[in-house]
Amino acid sequence: MALHVARKDPRAHWFLLFLALTVLLAALFLHGYATVGSGGSGHAADRAGTADGDPTPPGGPSTDDDLSRGGPVIRLDGPKPVTRSMPARTIALTFDDGPDPRWTPAILDVLRRHHAKATFFVVGARVNEHPELTRRILAEGHEIGSHTFTHAELAAVPDWRRELELSLTRTAVAGATGRYPTLFRPPFSSSPGALTTDDQSVLRAAARSGHIAVLADRDTRDWQRPGVDAVVAATLGVDDGTGDQDTGDSDRGAVVLMHDGGGDRSQTVAALDRLLPALTGQGYRFTTVSGGLAAPSSNPPASRTDRLGGDTLRYAQTAAGWLAAAMTWLLGLALLLGLARLSVQVVCAERHRRRVGARSGTGPRFLEPVTVVVPAYNESANIAATVRSLVASDYPALDVIVVDDGSTDGTADIVERMRLPGVRVVRQANAGKPAALNTGIRYARTEFLVLVDGDTVFQPDTVYRLVQGFVDPSVGAISGNTKVANRRRLLGRWQHLEYVIGFNLDRRMYDVLRCMPTIPGAIGAFRREALRDAGGVPADTLAEDTDLTMAVLRAGWRVPYEGRAIAWTEAPATLRQLWRQRYRWCYGTLQAMWKHRRSVQERGAGGRLGRRALPYLTVFQVLLPLTAPAVDVFAVYGLFFLPWSQLVLAWLGLLALQTLTAGYALRLDGERLGPLWALPLQQLVHRQLMYLVVVQSVVTALLGGRLRWHRMVRTGEAAALVDPPVGQRPPTGVQGAGTRWPTNRTDYPDRPRVRIHRDA
Amino acid sequence: MLDSRHPATRTRHRPARPQPVFVDRTGRRRRLAVLAGSGLGAGLLVSLGAIALGLFAGGSVPVPGWPDPQDGTGRERAGVGQLVDAPGPGTTPTGQGGPAEGPARPPAETPRTTPAPSASTTRANPGDPHRNPSPGKPGGPDRTGRPDRSAGTPG
Numbered sequence: 001m002a003l004h005v006a007r008k009d010p011r012a013h014w015f016l017l018f019l020a021l022t023v024l025l026a027a028l029f030l031h032g033y034a035t036v037g038s039g040g041s042g043h044a045a046d047r048a049g050t051a052d053g054d055p056t057p058p059g060g061p062s063t064d065d066d067l068s069r070g071g072p073v074i075r076l077d078g079p080k081p082v083t084r085s086m087p088a089r090t091i092a093l094t095f096d097d098g099p100d101p102r103w104t105p106a107i108l109d110v111l112r113r114h115h116a117k118a119t120f121f122v123v124g125a126r127v128n129e130h131p132e133l134t135r136r137i138l139a140e141g142h143e144i145g146s147h148t149f150t151h152a153e154l155a156a157v158p159d160w161r162r163e164l165e166l167s168l169t170r171t172a173v174a175g176a177t178g179r180y181p182t183l184f185r186p187p188f189s190s191s192p193g194a195l196t197t198d199d200q201s202v203l204r205a206a207a208r209s210g211h212i213a214v215l216a217d218r219d220t221r222d223w224q225r226p227g228v229d230a231v232v233a234a235t236l237g238v239d240d241g242t243g244d245q246d247t248g249d250s251d252r253g254a255v256v257l258m259h260d261g262g263g264d265r266s267q268t269v270a271a272l273d274r275l276l277p278a279l280t281g282q283g284y285r286f287t288t289v290s291g292g293l294a295a296p297s298s299n300p301p302a303s304r305t306d307r308l309g310g311d312t313l314r315y316a317q318t319a320a321g322w323l324a325a326a327m328t329w330l331l332g333l334a335l336l337l338g339l340a341r342l343s344v345q346v347v348c349a350e351r352h353r354r355r356v357g358a359r360s361g362t363g364p365r366f367l368e369p370v371t372v373v374v375p376a377y378n379e380s381a382n383i384a385a386t387v388r389s390l391v392a393s394d395y396p397a398l399d400v401i402v403v404d405d406g407s408t409d410g411t412a413d414i415v416e417r418m419r420l421p422g423v424r425v426v427r428q429a430n431a432g433k434p435a436a437l438n439t440g441i442r443y444a445r446t447e448f449l450v451l452v453d454g455d456t457v458f459q460p461d462t463v464y465r466l467v468q469g470f471v472d473p474s475v476g477a478i479s480g481n482t483k484v485a486n487r488r489r490l491l492g493r494w495q496h497l498e499y500v501i502g503f504n505l506d507r508r509m510y511d512v513l514r515c516m517p518t519i520p521g522a523i524g525a526f527r528r529e530a531l532r533d534a535g536g537v538p539a540d541t542l543a544e545d546t547d548l549t550m551a552v553l554r555a556g557w558r559v560p561y562e563g564r565a566i567a568w569t570e571a572p573a574t575l576r577q578l579w580r581q582r583y584r585w586c587y588g589t590l591q592a593m594w595k596h597r598r599s600v601q602e603r604g605a606g607g608r609l610g611r612r613a614l615p616y617l618t619v620f621q622v623l624l625p626l627t628a629p630a631v632d633v634f635a636v637y638g639l640f641f642l643p644w645s646q647l648v649l650a651w652l653g654l655l656a657l658q659t660l661t662a663g664y665a666l667r668l669d670g671e672r673l674g675p676l677w678a679l680p681l682q683q684l685v686h687r688q689l690m691y692l693v694v695v696q697s698v699v700t701a702l703l704g705g706r707l708r709w710h711r712m713v714r715t716g717e718a719a720a721l722v723d724p725p726v727g728q729r730p731p732t733g734v735q736g737a738g739t740r741w742p743t744n745r746t747d748y749p750d751r752p753r754v755r756i757h758r759d760a
Numbered sequence: 761m762l763d764s765r766h767p768a769t770r771t772r773h774r775p776a777r778p779q780p781v782f783v784d785r786t787g788r789r790r791r792l793a794v795l796a797g798s799g800l801g802a803g804l805l806v807s808l809g810a811i812a813l814g815l816f817a818g819g820s821v822p823v824p825g826w827p828d829p830q831d832g833t834g835r836e837r838a839g840v841g842q843l844v845d846a847p848g849p850g851t852t853p854t855g856q857g858g859p860a861e862g863p864a865r866p867p868a869e870t871p872r873t874t875p876a877p878s879a880s881t882t883r884a885n886p887g888d889p890h891r892n893p894s895p896g897k898p899g900g901p902d903r904t905g906r907p908d909r910s911a912g913t914p915g
Contacts, residue, residue, distance in 0.1 A: 016797055019804040026811050077823060084826075164815070171817045180821045209820045296824040309817025312810040319807075540780050591781035703793050704784025 013699045017629065025633050027320035028327070032641030034125035034317050036150060067203075068195045072215040072255040073289060076207035083192070085217070086253030086292045089284045091235070093118035093272075094216065096147050096185060097223075097261035099126055099133035104260045106269045108140055114276035116286035118142050119214070121185040124149035124169030126261060128314040131176035138177050143288035144299055145183030145214060146170060151262075153188050154206075155198035162205050168313065170209075174302035175310015182298045183289055184211035190219040190257060212298070214289050216257035222268045223259045231258075231271035236279075255289065327634050330627055341620065342661060348509035349668060352561070355512075366471045369397035370463060370525070372450045373440030375433050376412075377405040379454035382570070384414055386456055391420050395463040398422060402454075403440040406430030411454075433521075434539035441536065447528045451537075451545075456522045457485070457568040466525045466565035476530030476557020477549065479507060479516060480523030480565035481669070486573060493678040494686045495571040495578075497662055504665040507561040514605070515613035516559040518589070521545040523567035530557045541595060543588025550596040554606035563669065579689060586621075586697040593617060594701075625694035632688070655680055 067074060070083025086092055093111075098104045098120055111118055120137050122144055127134045137144055148154065149168040152161065166184065173181045184206050189199060192215050203213040220234040235256050258268050276286060290298045302310070372390050376383050383402070390400050400423040404412035412425050428439050437451060448467060452458070462480065469478045487496040510516040524545065531537075534551035541547045553559055572578040599610030638647055659679055666673055784790065 012794075012797060016801050016804070019801060019808070023804050023807050023811075026808065030811065030815075075823075075826070082826075167817070168815070170821065171814060174817075182821065182823045210823045212823060290824075293826060295826045298824060300821065300824055302821075306817045309813045313814025313817070316807070316811045316814050542780075587782075595781050699793075701782045702789065704782055704787070704789040 009696070010699050010703050010705065013695070017695060021629055021633050024323065024630055025636065027316065027323045028634065028637040029640070030316055031320035031324040032637060033150060034128070034320070036641060067200055068192050070192055072192055072217050073293060074192070074203060074213040074215065076204050076213070077210070084293055086255060088251055088253050089282075090253035090292045091279065091284055091286050092253075092255045092289045092292045093258060093286055094121060094145075094185065094214065094255060094289065095119070095258050095260035095268075096121045096187075097126075097151065097259050098122055099130045099137065100261035100265070101130055101133065103265035103269065104130075104133050104137070107260045107265070107272065108136060108142075110269055110272045110276065111142070111286075112140060114272075114280060114286075116276050116280070117288045117291060118286065119145055119183065119289045120260065121145040121147035121183070121214070122169070122173065122181070123147050123151050123261065124165075124172040125317065127169070127172040127176050128317045131314060134173065134176040138179065138299065141288075143183065143290055143297070144173055144177065144179070144181050145185055145289070146173070146181040146211065147185050148187055151187045154186050154202040155188075155196065159205065162202065163209065166206055166209055166211060171306055171310045171313050173310070174306040175308075175312075175314050177299070178302055178307055179299040180210075180302050180306070182210055182212055182300065183214050185214050185216075189215055191216055214255060217254035219257045220268075220271070222265065222271070223263060225264065225267050228267050228270045228274065231267055232275055235271065235275055253292065255292075327630065331631065331634065334624060334627070334631070337619065337624070341616075342657075345505040345509050346664070348512040349505055349664075351512050352508035353668065356563075364471055366468045367396055368448055368467075368470070369399070369446040370395060370448045370450055370467055371399040371401060371440075371444035371446045372452055372463070373437060373444060374400065374402045374452050374454055375405060375436035375440060376402055376407060376415075376454035377430070377433070377436070378407045378409045379411045380407070380409040380414055382455040382457075383411050384418060386452070386454060386458075387415055387418065387420065387423060389457045389459070390452070390463075391423060392460055393458060393463045394460045395467075397446075398463060399444065399446065400424070401426060401440045401443050403428065403436040403443075405433065405436040432539060434537040434544045437537040437544070441528070441531060444528075448525065449528060449531070450523070450525045451521065452567070453522045453569070455570055456482075458523075459566050459568075462523070462565050462567060466523065466562055469560050469562060470525070470527060472558070474558045475560060476527050476533070476555065477519055477552045477559045478525040478565075479511075479519040479549075479559065479561045480525070480567055481507075481561075481563045482520050482522045482567050482569050484571045485568040486570055487675065489573070490678060490681065491573060491575065491578065491686075492571050493675045494682050497666075497675055497679060497682070498686075499571075500669045500671055501662055501665040504563065504668040505661070507563070508668075510613060511559075511561040513608065513612050514558060515608045516553065516561065517550060517592075517609065517613040517617060518543070518546040519549045519559065520567075522569050523565065524549075526552070527557070530555065533557070541588050541591035542584050543592050546589050546592040547595060550592055550599070550609055553609045554596065554599055554602065556605045558605075575685070575689060579693060582690065582693040583696055586693050587700055589617065589621065590697055590701050622694060622698065625691040626698065628687070628691035629695070 067081055067083065070081070071085030073084045075082040075084075093116065095104075095107060095118060099122055104120070107118075110116075120142055122134060122137075124146070134144065146166060146169040148165040149172070150165065152165050154162050154165065157165075170180055173179065186199065186202050186206070189195075195203075195215070206213060218234055218237055220231045222231045222234075226234075235258075237252070237254060258272075259265060260268070280286070288298075290296065374383070374386060374390070379386075387400060387402060390398070400420075402412065402415045402423065403426045404415075406427075406429050412427050415423065415425050424443070426439055426443055428436065440451075441449060448470060450463060450466060466478055466480050469475045482499060484492055484496040484499050486492045507516070521544070530552045531548075533555035534548055537544050538547045538551065549559060572581050593614055596609065597614070599606040600614060601607070602610055659676060662676055662679055663673055666676070779785075
């Protein structure tokens with residue numbers, strides 16, 4: 001086909017898309033990981049028993065008595081464990097779970113007021129959120145230790161996660177402060193006496209990457225908000241009744257566990273404000289853990305690489321947060337749009353149904369002479385059935401013109417040999433489908449024309465029902481209803497559902513809103529005057545039917561939809577053919593939309609197209625499908641990071657909505673509900689194909705390259721549905737149809753929808 | 761049999777062979793798109809690299825060594841700041857003296873007098889060059905040989 005000879009389809013964008021989706025997935029995972037463990041008090045419910053003095057904590061009782069009875073500062077990097085405790089009258093206050101934008105500054109202020117130093121065991125993900133607070137902690141002479149990246153219970157996670165938790169936190173602190181944390185407190189730990197074997201293996205693993213474990217002598221349990229008095233008492237080591245605390249000898253030094261993050265810490269601040277002056281007066285000193293042990297700073301300077309790594313980790317986490325928020329907004333917006341669209345569709349469909357019901361059986365009948373124009377290019381598989389079904393129409397005044405566009409498979413000969421009355425054959429040199437249609441229109445002698453694809457099979461009542469709308473002189477063209485003939489296999493079934501939902505809901509809506517963008521090439525009726533106004537069938541887009549319909553509409557004609565005029569068509573039977581068909585539809589529709597973009601500013605009929613149909617198509621057939629890959633990536637993220645109950649609920653809800661819509665559409669079209677079971681499966685292959693086609697089409701349009709006519713191999717299944725195959729039909733699939741026209745131009749704009757509101 | 765080479769032209773506006781919509785014969789848009797796409801791709805690769813760097817930085821670092829417990833803390837009383845050697849994993853000392861372990865080892869809280877002046881609790885792990893055994897501290901390499909240890913834990 002000379003009109004659209006092209007270079008290769010662009011490909012590089014697939015790599016870009018893949019890369020972008022990978023980045024999105026990585027960012028979402030990072031976000032999910034960084035936020036998953038950061039809520040609440042920081043104490044898992046199942047470990048609360050440990051803090052409450054459960055004698056045998058999960059993970060089994062400790063077998064390493066030396067560790068469990070040693071001091072709270074534990075060094076396991078040598079051949080033998082070494083533990084230490086604070087000297088007398090030395091208290092190492094430690095604050096877990098920060099930095100927190102509210103409580104960490106409050107605690108820092110109290111400490112500064114009383115000239116006390118402390119150690120902050122920070123959660124890496126929060127360091128990335130508040131790097132300035134982390135810097136302030138160090139700048140005011142305190143010490144920073146690691147409390148893992150996400151407050152993970154390390155004893156319950158696999159080895160790789162343990163390493164990641166510690167290395168990420170180290171990187172985060174290095175990026176924020178330029179120093180490493182080497183002290184480490186495992187989340188959900190308290191005193192050495194509560195160490196389980198699992199806990200000990202955690203400490204050993206941490207030691208291998210250079211971490212000294214710091215447990216606590218006294219757990220204030222301030223996260224439970226027991227009251228300021230209780231926090232003060234626990235800090236002093238006064239027996240609180242549980243018995244597993246270091247008690248009594250309050251002269252002794254201690255590592256005291258408090259919290260500056262993970263919840264309301266006002267009691268902690270108040271307790272500190274009371275404790276610090278009182279105990280300082282008694283000769284206690286408050287110091288960092290390293291200070292208490294007279295050890296050098298536990299925060300050595302970080303390497304440049306790790307500082308850079310920390311900075312990028314922080315940027316990545318921040319950007320990932322934005323991305324996740326944007327995705328949430330996108331999903332919400334898509335859901336709203338989808339629901340709005342559905343309600344408009346239903347309202348319009350109901351109105352359309354009432355109108356059709358009121359009209360039928362009354363008023364004048366339309367029986368003017370009609371010519372059916374059948375353009376055909378290498379259509380030998382179906383042409384006989386098509387022509388026979390047309391001749392069998394129960395319409396009183398019907399001509400048929402078959403325009404053979406230079407076929408090489410004897411299409412014209414087949415029709416001529418049939419010697420049917422009222423059927424003419426026109427041969428022309430190959431010039432493309434629009435040219436063939438124009439030829440047929442020129443040869444027709446009637447004022448009313450029906451344009452049909454060469455592979456479409458009509459029912460006897462189709463023509464009659466189709467043209468009745470012409471009783472109204474303002475009607476310039478009428479759209480019929482295409483149905484998929486080959487719906488036995490999954491792909492056909494999907495397309496059947498798609499066609500029915502598209503026709504019944506979108507077409508009825510377009511009809512009621514008077515903005516029909518496409519009459520399918522398979523079945524449409526035209527007033528000659530309207531065709532003349534449109535300048536004939538245009539050839540500068542691949543979607544000549546959309547282009548033509550838009551032109552007719554802009555010329556001021558009404559274009560209604562007649563759902564009872566049925567044309568049977570053969571849908572692509574392989575993914576490859578489906579891809580090619582949809583690529584052409586989508587690209588052609590983009591062309592037509594662009595060509596008629598100025599209708600946005602027009603008054604009257606053109607304005608209705610420009611301000612109703614074009615925005616609708618842009619949003620639901622272009623923009624939402626373009627975001628659909630990201631939605632699928634978000635679904636993968638959801639599988640890993642969202643609660644299953646939520647996922648299942650969302651999925652079932654969307655599926656129910658989708659099924660109800662489809663069921664409603666099937667009922668409107670008088671179809672059985674049987675194929676509905678194929679609907680959930682549509683999400684897996686069909687949906688991706690539909691949105692990738694939009695990506696491909698938009699990229700092709702942007703690049704400005706040419707698009708080849710894509711071809712479709714026909715099997716004659718639509719023909720077989722109504723009419724037995726004629727004898728001279730070549731064997732299935734080898735009819736030289738590699739060079740057929742693409743027909744089956746059902747309404748693309750309805751088709752490659754990515755029903756985003758139906759997806760998680 | 762009719763022939764389209766002599767058509768009865770009834771449609772007035774026969775479309776001239778038109779320029780297809782979107783087609784850019786100059787190729788300028790394609791070049792621009794290739795440029796923009798390359799930039800986008802480079803940006804995406806850099807962000808992937810950044811995420812990877814952020815994820816995989818921060819491995820092992822040298823841990824600052826510990827001084828002798830009495831160093832630097834003049835106020836330290838006997839009985840605190842004790843150093844306790846614990847056995848390695850896999851052994852199960854009872855603390856009260858397993859039969860094979862010699863004298864009963866006092867519990868960790870037991871006050872210890874005069875820790876060895878030479879003790880440095882930081883050990884160089886022979887297999888790990890990152891370990892930083894507290895430079896400048898005098899110290900025997902192995903505290904197990906300390907004479908004043910009150911507990912004889914297996915070395």
